[in-house]
Amino acid sequence: MRDAYVPADPSFIAFMGGPPYDRGPREAEWHSLIKPAVARGVVVRRARIVSEPVTDYIRYEHAVTESMNLSAGEQVRWLSRRRAADLCLPGTDFWLIDDRLVRFGHFSGVGDLLGHELTEDRSVVKLCSSAFEAVWERAVDHQDYRLV
Template sequence: MGTPLTNERFEDLLAATTCSAVHLESRDGYMADASFAKWKETGTVAKDPNDEWWISTVGEATSRGVEVRRARIVSEPLSQYSRWLWECTPPVNLAAGEHVRWLPRHRTAGLLIPPADFWVFDSSVLVWNHFTGDGEWAGNETTRDAALIDLCSNAFEAVWRRATDHEEYRPA
């Protein structure tokens, strides 16, 4: 399935990015981790060691002027995982300088969206993220196929236009 997109490879891709990095997430649940488990138990967002890495890595790119945007397609009412992500967005994603929008799944009618999550870096590199049915990591693929990059870029922009900014989105 291609070379795994490790933290180091992600850092390299983002370091080489000069204009934009966009990320589309379309699942209602992903890999469970200790921070999510603690949130389920206590209702409070706990710092995860990976959060500081994310804030530093993405923050370096946004400080160079790279626009990092993330769109999340979610079912409503939100799954526990999506609710946790919503609560984690300000201290992690927004703190890193990302722009985050949310699109309720029932508002996606008429959009053509790839079935896998993805990143597009500078409209030149596409990384597909694959997950198992229960949200565990299943690998990724990296490509420079211009037609696929265009397809995903257009899908992302269509979602972005319809989505609501994190600051304004109120989960159902």
């Protein structure tokens, strides 16, 4: 739900014209986590809510989605913040795991990761699940989303 994450990320810096960076090991690590889960029948969906026009960081995320996320078996959709204005959303990024656990990610104002928080509180799980489904329903598949 942020427009920028981890500004010191070497892959992002390379994308912006900085020193070359080999994303191969990072992608391999992610694929080793996601591909076996997908092979077991787990559905992995990622929705990105973005401001438009998009930031350089979102351009970077869009550029690496095919090799990092889709090729691992994730499904990815994009939703403009404007089209999400009337949705009830948690105040920070989250992962919903097995409809029983929520992992919130906490970031600084500039996008540095501050930490994570886990909860199995049923009311929080229900809120995050309904929020995600509302976003997913409106969002545009990665293959069809055009950067603005």
